[in-house]
Amino acid sequence: MPVHSQAHLAYLALERLIVTLKLAPGMLLTEKQLIELAGHGRTPVREAIQKLAWQELIEVLPRVGLQITTIGPEDRVHLMQTRQRLEPLAAALVAEHADTDQRRAMEDCAAEMGQCADADDLERFLVSDKAFDELMEEACPNRFLTAALAPLQTHARRIWFAGASVERMRGSVERHVTVINAIARADAGGAAAAMSSLMTYLEQD
Secondary structure (H helix, E strand, C coil): CCCCCHHHHHHHHHHHHHHCCCCCCCCEECHHHHHHHHCCCHHHHHHHHHHHHHCCCEEEECCCEEEECCCCCCHHHHHHHHHHHHHHHHHHHHHHHCCHHHHHHHHHHHHHHHHHHHHCCHHHHHHHHHHHHHHHHHHCCCHHHHHHHHHHHHHHHHHHHHCCCHHHHHHHHHHHHHHHHHHHCCCHHHHHHHHHHHHHHHHCC
16 A cells, blocks of 8 residues: 555545535635644645645635635536546556556455445545545556546545435446456456446436
8 A cells, every 4th residue: 555645644634524525615714724624734734735725625715714615516517528538548548557566456445445335335435436546546657647637536526425325336336346347457448448337327417
């Protein structure tokens, strides 16, 4: 497993609170509050805030505070429209270029997702889904592609959680596992097709 910096751990903690709507859209907070919520020091949390602001999950309002961004009425459609084009390409590249350790980590992630489905644990699934996205980012050789996808994936998780159900999670897990199995076999075409199927499923109401 990768060793994460304190700043990345702070980012993961705050991202999870935003994605699971514990920090609700439109909510105003202070840096001090986010430091307490993240459980990390000021410098790592400031770095995390910068990343979340870049991803447009937090808006820095001078002399006012930090606001969790709202979810627009067209955000879901636009996010999935873009992901449907980009995610299959990323999956194909990862299937071609991932090393043995990365493929093994993907398979571990698939097993973890299966346990989330068995336990009906939506929040734990989101943690696994984030881990999957980061494994994909690590294994994909196209940094421009992964830079474009990272904020889309986080926004999509937040929107997904707002209307999530155990049934929808199980369907998502099943399709994630199909993607991962194709990557493990180094089947680029199969990985792209499986990812396209996953994106189509996530587009459905």
